[in-house]
Amino acid sequence: MIVLQTIAVAFAMFSALPVPQFEWNEKNMRYAMCAFPLIGLVCGGLWCLCGVLPLPELARAAAFCLVPVAITGGIHLDGYADTSDALSSYGDREKKLEILKDSHCGAFAVIRLCCYFVAYFGLCGSVRFTPRAGLAVAAFPLAKDTGLAHTFATAADKQTVRRFLWGLSALLILALTALGGGGLAAAALLALWRYYFVAKKQFGGITGDLAGWFLQRAELWMLAALAVSQWGGVL
Numbered sequence: 001m002i003v004l005q006t007i008a009v010a011f012a013m014f015s016a017l018p019v020p021q022f023e024w025n026e027k028n029m030r031y032a033m034c035a036f037p038l039i040g041l042v043c044g045g046l047w048c049l050c051g052v053l054p055l056p057e058l059a060r061a062a063a064f065c066l067v068p069v070a071i072t073g074g075i076h077l078d079g080y081a082d083t084s085d086a087l088s089s090y091g092d093r094e095k096k097l098e099i100l101k102d103s104h105c106g107a108f109a110v111i112r113l114c115c116y117f118v119a120y121f122g123l124c125g126s127v128r129f130t131p132r133a134g135l136a137v138a139a140f141p142l143a144k145d146t147g148l149a150h151t152f153a154t155a156a157d158k159q160t161v162r163r164f165l166w167g168l169s170a171l172l173i174l175a176l177t178a179l180g181g182g183g184l185a186a187a188a189l190l191a192l193w194r195y196y197f198v199a200k201k202q203f204g205g206i207t208g209d210l211a212g213w214f215l216q217r218a219e220l221w222m223l224a225a226l227a228v229s230q231w232g233g234v235l
Helices: 002-014 032-052 057-072 075-089 093-101 107-126 131-138 149-155 158-178 182-203 208-231
Strands: none
Touching (some): 032 057, 057 075, 075 182, 075 208, 093 182, 107 208, 158 182, 182 208
C-alpha cells in the first residue's frame, strides 16, 4: 500500500493524470522522488503511440509537442517561464529569487516560451520514428526532476533516493549509448551541468522553478540530439 501511495503522491504532484488521493505523510513521501521517472515513462509511451499511429506529419509533430504538456499539466513549463524571466532581469541574486516567486508572467517568459515551442515543434517534425528512435524517445525523461525541491527533499530519504536516481540515470545512459543514442545522453549530461552551474552561480542553489527549467531544456536538447543523430545516420 505504501508503494502505491508513493506513486500516487508523485503523480498527483507532477502530473495532470487522475490518481487516488492520499494524505501526504513521512512514509509515502520518503521515496516519492524515486517514482518521478514513471511520469516520464508515461510520456515516452504516448510518444511511441503517436509515432506508430497513421497521423499526418504535422499532426504527429504537434502530438509529440503537446504530450508532455498534457501529461504534466505544464508544471515544468511554469518553472521554465519563471526562470527565463529571472535570468533575463540581470539583477542580483535576491532580485532573481524574488522574480521566481512572482506569479505574473513577464515579457521575456512569453518570448522564451514562444521560441521554445517553435523549436520543439520544428524538431518533432524533423524526427523520423523508427524502432530504435522509439526506444530512445521513451528514455527522454532521463533528467532527475526535483520540483518543489524543498518539500520533497526534506521528506526524502536522501541517501537512498540519490543512489536510486543516479543508478537509474546510469542505466539509461548505457541503454541510450547501446542504441546509438550517445548524443542524447551527452545532451542530457550537458543540460545537467548547465543546470548546476546556473543554479549555483545565479541563484545560490536549486529551486522547483529551476528544476522545471532544467527539465524542459534537457528535453529540447535531447530532441535536437536525436534529430542530429538521424541526420547523421546513427539512428
